[in-house]
Amino acid sequence: MTSTPYVRQRPPARVVLADDHALVRQGLRHIIDATTDLKVVAEVGDGAAAVERVGHGDIDLVVMDISMPRMTGLQAARELQRRGGKTAVLMLSMHDNEQYFFEALKLGAVGYVHKSVADRDLITACRSALRGEPFLYPGAVATLIRDYLGRGREATADATLLTPREEEVLKLIAEGHSGKEIADLLVLSPKTVERHRANLLEKLGMKDRLELTRYAIRTGLIEP
Numbered sequence: 001m002t003s004t005p006y007v008r009q010r011p012p013a014r015v016v017l018a019d020d021h022a023l024v025r026q027g028l029r030h031i032i033d034a035t036t037d038l039k040v041v042a043e044v045g046d047g048a049a050a051v052e053r054v055g056h057g058d059i060d061l062v063v064m065d066i067s068m069p070r071m072t073g074l075q076a077a078r079e080l081q082r083r084g085g086k087t088a089v090l091m092l093s094m095h096d097n098e099q100y101f102f103e104a105l106k107l108g109a110v111g112y113v114h115k116s117v118a119d120r121d122l123i124t125a126c127r128s129a130l131r132g133e134p135f136l137y138p139g140a141v142a143t144l145i146r147d148y149l150g151r152g153r154e155a156t157a158d159a160t161l162l163t164p165r166e167e168e169v170l171k172l173i174a175e176g177h178s179g180k181e182i183a184d185l186l187v188l189s190p191k192t193v194e195r196h197r198a199n200l201l202e203k204l205g206m207k208d209r210l211e212l213t214r215y216a217i218r219t220g221l222i223e224p
Contacts, residue, residue: 012039013060013130018050018076019043019092020068024115028063028092031122038126045069047076054080054087061130063122066093066100074100077107088129092118111135161203167221169196173209174216 015032017040019025029040038061042053048071050062062080064073071079077089090111091104104112110129113121121135128135162170165186172182179197183190206212216222 010037012037013126014039014041014058015126016040016042016044016050016053016059016062018045018047018062018064018068018073020045020065024065028118028122031119032063032126035123038123047071047073047079050076051079051083054085055083059087061088061090061126063090063092063126066091066095066104074103074107077104077109081108088132090125090129090135105134162200166196166200166203169193170200170212170216171221173197173200174213174222 012035015038017025017028017032019028022045025043029043032038032040041059044050044053046068047064050064050073051071053059054062062076064076066073068076073091073093077091080087080089089107089109090113091100091109092113092115093100094115101112110132111125111134113125113135125135168186169182172185177185179190179193182188183193186193188196200212201207204212204215206215213222
């Protein structure tokens with residue numbers, strides 16, 4: 001009779017919950033602790049306490065509300081990113097706010113869960129975060145699509161403002177060429193180059209070469 005080989009179970013991932021409402025933490029803990037692969041090992045009421053607890057080590061994931069006293073979830077995420085730890089960060093919020101959403105991703109959060117659907121999405125989001133995979137609730141995906149399409153429309157609208165010659169001049173300005181060098185390259189007079197430069201600044205509502213360079217990078221005329 002062949003015995004079944006013993007397979008050692010991996011210990012559950014250690015989770016910190018950070019939310020300033022005890023009832024919310026209680027509900028989230030109930031959802032997480034119902035699994036076998038996740039375990040809440042600490043609850044805290046603000047971002048500073050979350051950072052402190054993560055700093056003690058042995059934490060795999062911190063689930064944080066965005067809006068908290070003393071230190072917000074965003075501020076805590078920024079501090080954790082600065083410290084360079086390996087703890088995954090998952091943000092929770094009642095706010096369907098694009099600014100919060102993009103800021104959370106910029107600060108290293110792996111996922112963003114809306115509290116209204118936490119009972120449905122939280123466990124999937126936690127597991128995705130622990131794998132290093134992004135998790136976005138459906139409303140956040142729609143926000144990303146709107147932002148992408150909006151950027152495309154903006155770039156297209158800006159492009160129609162510029163003549164092909166102005167684009168040429170803009171590209172050379174952004175590449176660091178002087179007015180004389182641009183004039184030589186495009187076989188123009190220095191006065192014509194300066195006029196194009198002035199037109200670019202006026203059309204795009206910008207003040208100097210640095211802003212023109214950033215615009216050229218953003219619209220793909222040059223690489224950063």
